[in-house]
Amino acid sequence: SGCCQIAIIYDENMTDTNTNMRLKLPITCFILEIILIILFGVLVEYDKETDAKKWHHSNHSEYDNDFYYRYPSFQDVHVMIFIGFGFLMTFLQRYGFSSVGFNFLIAALALQWATLMQGFFHGMQGGKIHVGVESMINADFCTGSVLISFGAVLGKTSPVQLLVMAVFEVTLFAVNEFILLSLLGTRDAGGSMTIHTFGAYFGLMVARVLYRPELDKSKHKNSSVYHSDMFAMIGTLYLWMFWPSFNSAITAHGDDQHRTALNTYYSLAACTLSTYAMSALTADDGKLDMVHIQNAALAGGVAAGTAGEMMLTPFGSMIVGFLAGIISVLGYKYLSPILESKLKIQDTCGVHNLHGMPGVMGAIVGAVTASLATKEIYGDGLKDVFPMVAPDGRSASSQGGIQAISLAVTLGMALVGGLLVGFIMKLPIYGAPSDASCFEDSIYWEVSSKKLLETSKLCICPQPKKHCNYTTGYVEFKIQTSLLQTEQYLILPQDGSVSPTIRCQRRLYVHS
Amino acid sequence: SGCCQIAIIYDENMTDTNTNMRLKLPITCFILEIILIILFGVLVEYDKETDAKKWHHSNHSEYDNDFYYRYPSFQDVHVMIFIGFGFLMTFLQRYGFSSVGFNFLIAALALQWATLMQGFFHGMQGGKIHVGVESMINADFCTGSVLISFGAVLGKTSPVQLLVMAVFEVTLFAVNEFILLSLLGTRDAGGSMTIHTFGAYFGLMVARVLYRPELDKSKHKNSSVYHSDMFAMIGTLYLWMFWPSFNSAITAHGDDQHRTALNTYYSLAACTLSTYAMSALTADDGKLDMVHIQNAALAGGVAAGTAGEMMLTPFGSMIVGFLAGIISVLGYKYLSPILESKLKIQDTCGVHNLHGMPGVMGAIVGAVTASLATKEIYGDGLKDVFPMVAPDGRSASSQGGIQAISLAVTLGMALVGGLLVGFIMKLPIYGAPSDASCFEDSIYWEVSSKKLLETSKLCICPQPKKHCNYTTGYVEFKIQTSLLQTEQYLILPQDGSVSPTIRCQRRLYVHS
Amino acid sequence: SGCCQIAIIYDENMTDTNTNMRLKLPITCFILEIILIILFGVLVEYDKETDAKKWHHSNHSEYDNDFYYRYPSFQDVHVMIFIGFGFLMTFLQRYGFSSVGFNFLIAALALQWATLMQGFFHGMQGGKIHVGVESMINADFCTGSVLISFGAVLGKTSPVQLLVMAVFEVTLFAVNEFILLSLLGTRDAGGSMTIHTFGAYFGLMVARVLYRPELDKSKHKNSSVYHSDMFAMIGTLYLWMFWPSFNSAITAHGDDQHRTALNTYYSLAACTLSTYAMSALTADDGKLDMVHIQNAALAGGVAAGTAGEMMLTPFGSMIVGFLAGIISVLGYKYLSPILESKLKIQDTCGVHNLHGMPGVMGAIVGAVTASLATKEIYGDGLKDVFPMVAPDGRSASSQGGIQAISLAVTLGMALVGGLLVGFIMKLPIYGAPSDASCFEDSIYWEVSSKKLLETSKLCICPQPKKHCNYTTGYVEFKIQTSLLQTEQYLILPQDGSVSPTIRCQRRLYVHS
Structure with a gap:
């Protein structure tokens, strides 16, 4: 001896006979991208600020191009979509490649498809969809909604399944957005309803349909390790820092963008303090929980999504953010376990707590704030925020009512849409992981x-x-x-x- | 067998009977945030570029809103505060959650409190504090100062202690800033004095008061591991890249912002080369030290904080950065051990080397550059940079003298303030960690x-x-x-x- | 028992008697930086938008300063250079400090030297080089080229060797850029030729000259681990998100910048889908390879570098990106092993697949698109994109021919330059690592x-x-x-x- x-x-490294993507993924990607390229060839044109001939046709300073007033916002939103959402989901110990990698893939698809769908519904001119920085921002917004739904099913789906979800969800998103913004004249600059409420409840319904009774088999991987929590904080902070840009990205120029950014900033700051308070308060040993910090501290941005452009005041914004943080932590602590045990919704990232409830709250705050709008408060700026109200349109209280109806429409669209798309995603043809190989990179990645x-x-x-x-x-x-x-x-x-x-x-x- | x-x-995971935050942290956060909300409700209004009515009252292009000329700078500064400072401090092996998480918490508090304090001192109109993108930048600047002090006490304080420090430090920062900028007419665009010198010496004095003779008990955790150094480099690079935006964020529009960014950029580039040179030169085996690269390479930004907006020339900027890098590495190598052994200042992040000495150097460079200002050099731009000098004000040499006096005032305010606040923080009621549980996440985090x-x-x-x-x-x-x-x-x-x-x-x- | x-x-931690940098690195850094400072003192002046006197001499709005229309683009490019390139190369398991740290060092040197070289070649006025935001962007572009070459020799060179490479490569880059842009009137806004093709083939030739037959000794370190791949994804995503800003950073104001960003955005989105498809298709088990995702998904940005500012249309951009992704993955899978075994080129990062082939493709796409330019398509915007063509210049097909010639010139300059500089770098005086200590941080870092x-x-x-x-x-x-x-x-x-x-x-x- x-x-x-x-x-x-x-x-x-695990192998799962079912999850081989060698043909499924290339075929799906190639077919989708070739369809996209053909449709772009037929339908899409530069808009008048992007086209050399059209732009030079009229007489103006080069500096008047909207590029200079929207592109910095676009880049902030872009960072939120790819780094923010991507890294926020890397908290799982063995799912970092998939979190950031599938986020990348479905976002790259969704923004192209969204350009077509939103262009189609939001008014084509001469049979053509016109693209520029505004369409880029709107496409990223729609993509954000898909990524929220991705959070609900994180770890339990194949990339092909996710691409299928993205195609259908983008389409329904565009329909819902069209109903709200174009038909009803709803205001929802930062998308409390169109993006967050829609994405969250759509994703939750998909998660319900895809319920896995034996998910416990991979339970030991459905948690974080030290370094994965650090990576996730990168996502959190980029989302937090750039949320003012997100909410203000497509509001009217001038005071509107300025005010929206400011309101969101205060809402987030207040939300952060209430999140830390509630995280310590709800723990037996008073220790802070990274899940709360990573997620609930962002609820203030979601909840200011509708009313952010309105004269909410810093005071109002802080109250909204303060309450959103409290609601969100309580959701993570007490509601998520009930959702899983009673409603059979396995919500990996807790999107109900970060996007669902704060989104509904944001919609309600928006409806109330809209119904209180007066010419005294907004002056000539009323027409920018509420074009349907000012000068001779509907009353402020009608606008408030429309806002409330829009929330109901969005919830209905999301739940029915998620149900249908969930069943499409449940077909056993996409190479979904087995219960035991969920939350595991090595079945799809080297x-x-x-x-x-x-x-x-x-x-x-x-x-x-x-x-x-x-x-x-x-x-x-x-x-x-x-x-x-x-x-x-x-x-x-x-x-x-x-x-x-x-x-x-x-x-x-x-x-x- | x-x-x-x-x-x-x-x-x-450690437990420390003293550090349970279940009541202390929620009570502190809730009380502070509720006070903030009430004071915001009473005192704060949108400024004229953010308010719908006021903005639309006057006749101008929507593109003239200051949002478009300050907000990109604001976002860069915001990234420096939350990602830059937050991740720079994650170099400790078991303190990543606290570094980035407490940075997040105290920054979210400090920016709200700073808005009130700076608004109060910098001139309220009609009994109201007016907020917009400029107040957002200024609040982030003040927050930066608090985070510098945080670096000096990193690992040795409870979150409640840090919140208390933030409240007092923000207040004293606003007083000092008021004395310098409003009373004395000092120029300090990038805050070599107001932000860096103040934050560093305030923090060092707090660290002195909180001196722990038996800190060796947790010595094995007061160092980095491979991955934690990688995370810290994220912070370093964001600070380095965006420092030109930081120094130029509140300078006058036009050439001033442009020149400040350019000067800072050259100062940082030169500083990086001297940092690498000194790091290899001061090591017996010629190996580079991550501590130097992560910190000293930034000293060029600090040292260009006052003179950056002046006609320092690229040549002058590079000399300043070059020397700042040398001083900073020498500080880490030879001065920090003396500070700890002789002066009993345990400066975790070495803020004296990154913010203290380079800040003082920046103040002196600013004073000299100001005293050399002439109409020949600045032309009609003199009034932007030195409004107290041009056209019929004090002489340039007086301005230089004022700048030097301002440094002395700042040092005095920081040292006395840090002393007082240090004693407040020393009260045994905040749940501070024991000597053996310093530099350890698990006493405050799950x-x-x-x-x-x-x-x-x-x-x-x-x-x-x-x-x-x-x-x-x-x-x-x-x-x-x-x-x-x-x-x-x-x-x-x-x-x-x-x-x-x-x-x-x-x-x-x-x-x- | x-x-x-x-x-x-x-x-x-390894020691390699040859790699002690205690004198070599400080001497190199100090000499280079002191030369730079002296030359800046003699040759460099603020340009008219940065100089207080000159700017205030003429009558204009402060908002007309180019700072507001270029600086956000500059900051995006800056992030790509320091975070993008730096973290993209951290995929190696034991080379993270060097990847991000040497990237930092040589970029800080290269941007200063590039300012001088580009200023010298691109037209000095009154014996002076004038600097401002445009020179900052151009210097970052030139730096990008050096960092591409760094990718080819990653892990096998000492920092002194890299500094020497940077000095020579920047000089040759400026000569090539002068020939193309100034003498030939070539269009290459995003640098498919000047940056990517030049940097890649220069680096490949250097790697050829520095060929190490016994590199297998450190083979076990020339691969990634889980966390290093996560860090690399930070680099990938920042490059991907900000590539639209890169390609549009120095195009003409107005529609040109707007269109370039838009084209690049579509090219990248399409490239991402084809990259995922090809990565799964070329793997026996259908598993995605992080190397492909991290690199090939960016090829769409490279390939849109020349034609991005032209009326390529979203349709054309997507086709370009789609093909670039396919070519790039095929290169990683099948061509790189051949390059190593047959041509003795050890291309650590596969820059031939990410920058070489897509760069050449971008040059060809640019030549074809240029040759198809007509007044019907571009209107009065023709003079912005093709100043040599419109209104009474060369024909569009001549421009296309010039573009093709420019590719040949660039390839020649890169290959001959890389050969010469490779031999200079091969001198045994720089402290290069032994074959067994390649891809290892601890020989140069504590x-x-x-x-x-x-x-x-x-x-x-x-x-x-x-x-x-x-x-x-x-x-x-x-x-x-x-x-x-x-x-x-x-x-x-x-x-x-x-x-x-x-x-x-x-x-x-x-x-x-």
């Missing part, structure tokens, strides 16, 4: 085996040449023979296949 | 136990059924029975409590 | 030993006082004596030197 050292490295060294297990075999029983895996043995060199031995099963019994080889032992 | 494998997972697997220890018990002695922790045993399943056994102390002796149970053994 | 536990912590704990190995010595044989390293033993305290023992070789035999000391054993 003597000093010896062997490492059993379990192959953490994951470096180096990762495994960090969780390596060690085992001693004191008797050379005897047999050791292992149920799986292989035995690896390393001797560092010099500072720069390591010799490595692998013990494979004798017949070369994965067998439960492997023989310890002699060279494994270092005699003392 | 045979092959067996057990893992002892030490519970790295930290996933999954983290522990990565540093798991393994132990062999060759004799089944015998007793093993362990001083603490529990024994965990895992057998992977198939690719998808792991059986897990826990050995707890016989009486269920944490006892120094635990019995190895039979099922732990896999006989060969 | 009994339970015992000892940890052998191999010192992963790397915390804490990192080692995570991959610690454990060993049992059942017989106290007996000798154990180890080939290297030291033996560490830890007992956690209470929740807050750990006692640590180190067993060093008896004579204090690194010897192959160390004695197990008695206190190592915990008797059961």
Whole structure:
């Protein structure tokens, strides 16, 4: 006997016979992108601020191009979509590649499809959809809604399933947006209704249809580790910092954009304090919970999405944010477990708490604020915020009523839409993971085996040449023979296949 | 005997009877936020570029709204505050949640309180504080000062203590800023004095008062690991990239903003080269030190904070940055150990080297540059940079003298203020960590136990059924029975409590 | 006998007698920076929008300063250079400090040197180089080219070698840019030729000259781990999001900037879908490869670099992006191994696939699009995009021919330049790493030993006082004596030197 050292490295990478994407994903991506390219070729044109001829046709300063007044907002929104949403979802310990990678994929698809759908519904001119910075912002907004729904089903869906969801959800989003903004004359600059409420309840309904009774099999992966929580904070902070840009991105120029950004900023600041307070208060040991900080601190941005452009005042904005943070933490703590156990909704990211309830709250705040609008408060600015009211339109209280009806319409569209799309997504053709392989990157991604060294297990075999029983895996043995060199031995099963019994080889032992 | 494998997972999560935040943190947050909301309700109004009625009262292009000329700068500053400062401090191995999380909390409080304090001192109109993008930038600036002080006490304070510090420091910051900018007519666009010098010396004095003679007990956690240094580089780079926006955010429109950004950019570039040079030169083995790169490379931005808006020229800016990098590395290498051993100042992040000395240097450069200002150099632009000098005001050398006096005032305010606030923070009521639990997330945060697997220890018990002695922790045993399943056994102390002796149970053994 | 536990912590930090930077790096940095400062003092002046006197000399609105129309683009480009390129290269498991740190260093040098070189070639006025936001953008562009070349030699060069490369490459870049943009009148707004093709082929030629036949010695470090791939995705996403700003940063104001951003955005979106499709299709098991997602999804931005400002239409942009993604993945999968085995080009980051081939493709697309330009399509905007064509200049097909010639010139300059500079870099004076210490941070950086704990190995010595044989390293033993305290023992070789035999000391054993 003597000093010896062997490492059993379990192959953490999983294979799931069902999840091979070799044909499904390329076929889906190619077909969708080729359809998109053809439709763009037929239907899409530069708008008059993007087209060389049209822009130079009229006489104006180059600086009057809307690019200079919308593009910085667009870039902030773009960062929220790809970094914000993408990294917010990396909190899962073994799902970082998928969180940020599938977020990237479905966002890249959704923004193209949204350009077509929104262009189609929001008024084509001469049979053409006109694109520019405003269509880019609107497409990113619609994409945001899809990514919210992604949060509800995170870890439990294949990329093909997600692409299918994106196509249908974008379409329904555009219909709902058309009903609200164009038919009803609803105001919803930051999308408390159109984006957050719609995306959340759509996603929750999909999650309900895709309910997995035996999801406990992968429960140990449905949680965070230290570093994954750090990555998620990158997402949180970008969402938090740029939410004022999000809510103000498509409001009217001038005071409207300025005010919307300011209101959102105060709402978020107040929300952050109430989130920290509630997170400590609801924990037995008073310890803060990263889930709350990462998510509930953002609820103030959601809740200011409708009323942000209105004369909500900093005072009103802070009250809204303060309450949104409280509601959101309470949701994570007490409502989410009930949703799962009673309503069978497995909401991975808790989108109901971050986007659902705060979105509904934002819609109500918007309806109330709209109904209180007067010429005294808004002056000549009334026409920018409420074009249907000023100067000779509907009354402010009618506008408030329309806002409330719009919430109901949105909820209805989201729930019915999510139900239908959920059933489409439930078809067993998309390569969805099994219950045991949920929340796991390695079924869809090449994951470096180096990762495994960090969780390596060690085992001693004191008797050379005897047999050791292992149920799986292989035995690896390393001797560092010099500072720069390591010799490595692998013990494979004798017949070369994965067998439960492997023989310890002699060279494994270092005699003392 | 045979092959067996057990893992002892030490519970790295610590409990400190004193640090329970269940009541302290919620009460503090709620009281502060409710006071803020009430004061905002009473005192704060939209400014004339944010208010619908006021903006539409006068006749102008929507594009003339200051939102379009300040908001991109604001967003860059905002990123520096939340991502830049937040992640810069994540270099500690077990303090990432607190670094980025407490940074988030105290920044969210400080920006609200700063809006009130700065509004109060900088001139209320009609009894009201008027807010818009400029107040947002100024509030973020003041917040930056608090976060600098946070760096000096990082790891050694409770969140409640930090909130208390923020409230007092913001107030004193506003007083000092009022004395300098309003009473003395000092120029300090990027805040070499008001932000950096003030924040650093205030924080150093607080750290002096809170001196912990037995901090060595947690010494092993007061250092970085590989990944934490990578996260910190995110903070460094965002601070570095956006510092030109920071220094130019509130300078006069036109050439002034343009020039300030340019000067800062050159100062930082030169500073980076001297930092790398000094870091290698001061190491015995010539290896670069991440602490220097993460911090000293930023000193060029601090040192260009006052003179950045002046006609410093690219040449002058580069000399300033070059010297700032050298001074800062020398500070980290030789001065910080002396500060700790002789002056009993435990400066966790070395804010004296990044903000203190470069801030003083920036103030002096500003005073010299101001005293050399002439109509020949500045032309009609003199009134933008030195409104007190041009056209019929004080002489340039007087302005230089005022600048020098302002540095002295700032140092005095910071040191006296830090002393007083340090004593307030020393009261034993805030749940501060014990000496042994400093630099540790798990006393204030729920930290996933999954983290522990990565540093798991393994132990062999060759004799089944015998007793093993362990001083603490529990024994965990895992057998992977198939690719998808792991059986897990826990050995707890016989009486269920944490006892120094635990019995190895039979099922732990896999006989060969 | 009994339970015992000892940890052998191999010192992963490497030393390489050749790589000591204590004198080489400081001397290089100081000499270069002092030369830069002197040349800036002699040659550089504020331009007319940055200089207080000149700006105020003429009569205009402060808002007409180009700062407001270029600076947001500049900041996006700046983020791409420092965060985008820096983090994209952190995918290597033990080279994160160097990737982001050397990127930082050589970018800080290159942007200063580029300001001088580009200013010198692009027309000095009155013997002076004039700087402002446009020179800042151009300097960042030139820096981008150097960082592309860095990608080809990543892990195999010393920082001094990289600084030398930067100085020469920036100079040649400026010459090539002068030939194309000034002499030939080539259009290349986003730099498909000047930046990407030049940087890639220059770097590939340098890599060819620096070919290491025995690089297999460090093969095990030339790969990613889970967390390093997550950090790399930060770089990817920032490059992807801000590429529209990159391509449009120096195009003409108005519709041109607007259109360029829009075209690039569509090209990237389409490229992302084809990248995911091809990544799954080319894998035997259909699993996505992070290398493809991190890199090939960006090829659409490269390929839209020349034609992006032209009337490419969204339709055309999407086709370009779609094909670029396909070409790039195929390059990573099939061409890179051939480049290494047949042409002896060890291209660490695969810059040939991300910048080389898509750059050439972008140049060709630009030539074709230019040759199709007509007054019907561009209207009066023709003079903005093709000043040499409109109104009475060369024909569109001549412009197309010039574009094609420019590609050939660029390839020639890059290959010959890379060859020459490669030989300069091959001189054995820069402290380059040995073949076995490539892709390793610890030869140039202080790397915390804490990192080692995570991959610690454990060993049992059942017989106290007996000798154990180890080939290297030291033996560490830890007992956690209470929740807050750990006692640590180190067993060093008896004579204090690194010897192959160390004695197990008695206190190592915990008797059961």
